[in-house]
Amino acid sequence: MPKPVLEVKNLYKSFGERVILKDINLTIYEGEIFVIIGGSGSGKSSLLKHMIGLWKPTSGKVFVFGKDITELSEIELDQLRLKMGYVFQEGALFDFLTVWENVGFYYLEHTKLPKSEVRKKAIEILKKVNLDESVADLYPSQLSGGMKKRVATARAIAGEGKIIFYDEPTSGLDPITSRNIDGLIVSLRDRLGITSVVVTHDMISALTIADRIGFIHKGELLEVGTPEEILKSENPIVRQFVEKGLYGSKK
Ligand SMILES: Nc1ncnc2c1ncn2[C@@H]1O[C@H](COP(=O)(O)OP(=O)(O)OP(=O)(O)O)[C@@H](O)[C@H]1O
Numbered sequence: 001m002p003k004p005v006l007e008v009k010n011l012y013k014s015f016g017e018r019v020i021l022k023d024i025n026l027t028i029y030e031g032e033i034f035v036i037i038g039g040s041g042s043g044k045s046s047l048l049k050h051m052i053g054l055w056k057p058t059s060g061k062v063f064v065f066g067k068d069i070t071e072l073s074e075i076e077l078d079q080l081r082l083k084m085g086y087v088f089q090e091g092a093l094f095d096f097l098t099v100w101e102n103v104g105f106y107y108l109e110h111t112k113l114p115k116s117e118v119r120k121k122a123i124e125i126l127k128k129v130n131l132d133e134s135v136a137d138l139y140p141s142q143l144s145g146g147m148k149k150r151v152a153t154a155r156a157i158a159g160e161g162k163i164i165f166y167d168e169p170t171s172g173l174d175p176i177t178s179r180n181i182d183g184l185i186v187s188l189r190d191r192l193g194i195t196s197v198v199v200t201h202d203m204i205s206a207l208t209i210a211d212r213i214g215f216i217h218k219g220e221l222l223e224v225g226t227p228e229e230i231l232k233s234e235n236p237i238v239r240q241f242v243e244k245g246l247y248g249s250k251k
């Protein structure tokens with residue numbers, strides 16, 4: 001039996017009267033790629049923010065590596081986050097650091113590796129997201145949106161994270177780069193057994209990389225299953241989303 005690495009239990013989140021996540025229950029297992037799909041505003045990013053302990057639920061629990069992260073202090077969370085990598089939807093790079101310093105941040109902060117070694121490592125990782133040495137010394141403000149996203153992805157995979165969270169890693173990227181990022185997520189699973197949680201509304205990407213998919217709609221997790229199961233879903237909301245995602249608006 002695979003080991004659970006992340007469990008969400010009876011999670012609710014509301015802002016005032018507005019309930020944005022309703023009774024979410026979910027277990028993610030070691031080494032799987034779990035994709036969260038759903039329309040804009042359905043609650044995907046909010047769910048991810050709870051999974052990394054950035055937001056506290058209104059009620060319910062989130063266990064990561066067996067620890068209830070809703071009860072941890074900021075210091076304890078920081079410790080745990082060394083085992084997690086994450087890419088925010090907005091990219092969120094450190095503007096005052098260069099590209100290589102952003103990518104190598106984990107090593108600069110948490111190891112005694114010489115800077116020249118970290119720079120080399122960072123350049124190796126940048127290659128994995130289709131960027132080369134020529135961007136290493138630029139600042140985030142000098143990059144395009146898609147490049148920022150790839151640098152943020154490089155930073156997320158650079159550390160020693162056992163679980164990596166990606167919020168829309170391929171949105172705004174050209175199809176070739178998008179498939180490359182998909183391939184990267186799969187190879188991290190296959191080579192290193194890394195668990196990934198990927199938020200996307202890219203149906204093709206979801207079906208290509210996912211071991212399991214969770215479909216979220218208006219703050220509710222409507223269905224969880226393998227890509228085959230999701231393709232065969234009888235839930236009309238899921239079906240419509242899948243068909244639109246696969247055949248576009250022509251259908
Ligand atoms: N800080 C906040 N305060 C109040 N409501 C919020 C806050 N952040 C998000 N929401 C609400 O929560 C709901 C879900 O938002 P969320 O960002 O999780 O959606 P999403 O599925 O990631 O959408 P998208 O695909 O557009 O990124 C939305 O209705 C949004 O308005």
Ligand SMILES: [Mg+2]
Binds near residue numbers: 045046167
């Ligand atoms: Mg979002």
